[in-house]
Amino acid sequence: MSFSAVELIIKKRERGELSTAEIDWLVANYTSGRVADEQMSAMAMAILLNGMNRREIKDLTLAMIASGERLSFDGLAAPTADKHSTGGVGDKITLPLAPLVASYGVAVPQLSGRGLGHTGGTLDKLESIPGWQASLSNTELYSQLAEIGAVICAAGSGLAPADRKLYSLRDVTGTVEAIPLIASSIMSKKIAEGTSALVLDVKVGSGAFMKTLDRAQELAQTLVQLGQDAGVKTSALLTDMSTPLGLKIGNALEVKESIEVLTGGGPSDVVELTVELAREMLHHVGMSDVDPRENLSNGKAYEVWRKMIAAQGGDPDAELPKAKHWHQLTAEESGYISRLDALELGVASWRLGAGRERKEDAVQFGAGIELHAQLGQWVEAGAPLMTLFTDxxxxxxxxxxxxxxxxxxxxxxxxxxxxxxxKIS
Known part of the structure; x- marks a missing residue:
């Protein structure tokens, strides 16, 4: 069945409902290049302005999945569980979380991305470890899951190629915030990835895509519905991103803080969120009676981390990169820290070289910010507030x-x- 891209754009512009066949045609022909970028840009804007219903979003997600390959972990002896964060500042949770959950005998296939703008990327953080490689073949991914239980790597080019193409377009057309497009983008990759359980960490606040709780709830409900419709056990936690997570922002700095958590220390907020997300993932695979804090304190999670890093060519004992220059900021007055804005600190870290403006830009692994006090803490005038790092x-x-x-x-x-x-479940 053939349609006209222009007619479909006009239909959505006039608040019409696209049929399953129309969505399938649109996605397939955009992936193959028959529908032009400028036409898909117009459609993305029409979706942003007029929305999609639950059935349309589900069809869009399924069409994106159908544009590429699907992975299967059915042959694994262990159950699979994954987590996805909508992105924030100081959000290094994937790093301690994947080995922690794997330490309980769960396979964690964590396909991750790179940072763009003020939000950091998991792969950028891990690439600060000397030798570590982000790219694995499907065979290597499966073998590492079977042997070690945890993989953090880049998604292969064959997974939801329609999403990869549309994602780049949204970024330059002012349509990133469209909930149907965010939801179908996230869930097409996660469903195609083949996990049986998924926990979503939907961020709320200045440093997140969703600035208000209402918008975050709407996105979380849409994501959970998509997962459940596809037969994936799915739930979502709504978490604060008005303040950065932890005390370190930037690639190598966040790896260092993640290792602190894996060895029984680390900032309380990073530990709390890691434990709560682990608890939710373990619940989905029938392990509700487990306290994830145990394997953070007894070294079992850290043991999996070391194996996971080494399996991808990294040296878990190597010294992490350090910036060439540093500058300390001090408190101008005594008092309690009443605001520590995630967006402004994320952009400051990005300006220091921790992030990139374009996907092809290199990042400085040692750049970023180390906070010396968190929200609610008392500081004396002249005391160190934070240290900035850059090359x-x-x-x-x-x-x-x-x-x-x-x-x-x-x-x-x-x-x-x-x-x-x-929480939405």
């Missing part, structure tokens, strides 16, 4: 003003931060 000294000027402006100090104690804002 390029001239980057300090633009980053410094933004980082300094991200902090507010108050005479009164700020309300305690609530990290977990809700």
């Amino acid at each position: 390029t000294e001239e980057k300090f000027e633009r980053a410094q003003a933004l980082a300094q402006g991200a902090v507010s100090i108050s005479a009164s104690h700020a309300p305690e931060r609530k990290l977990i804002l809700g």
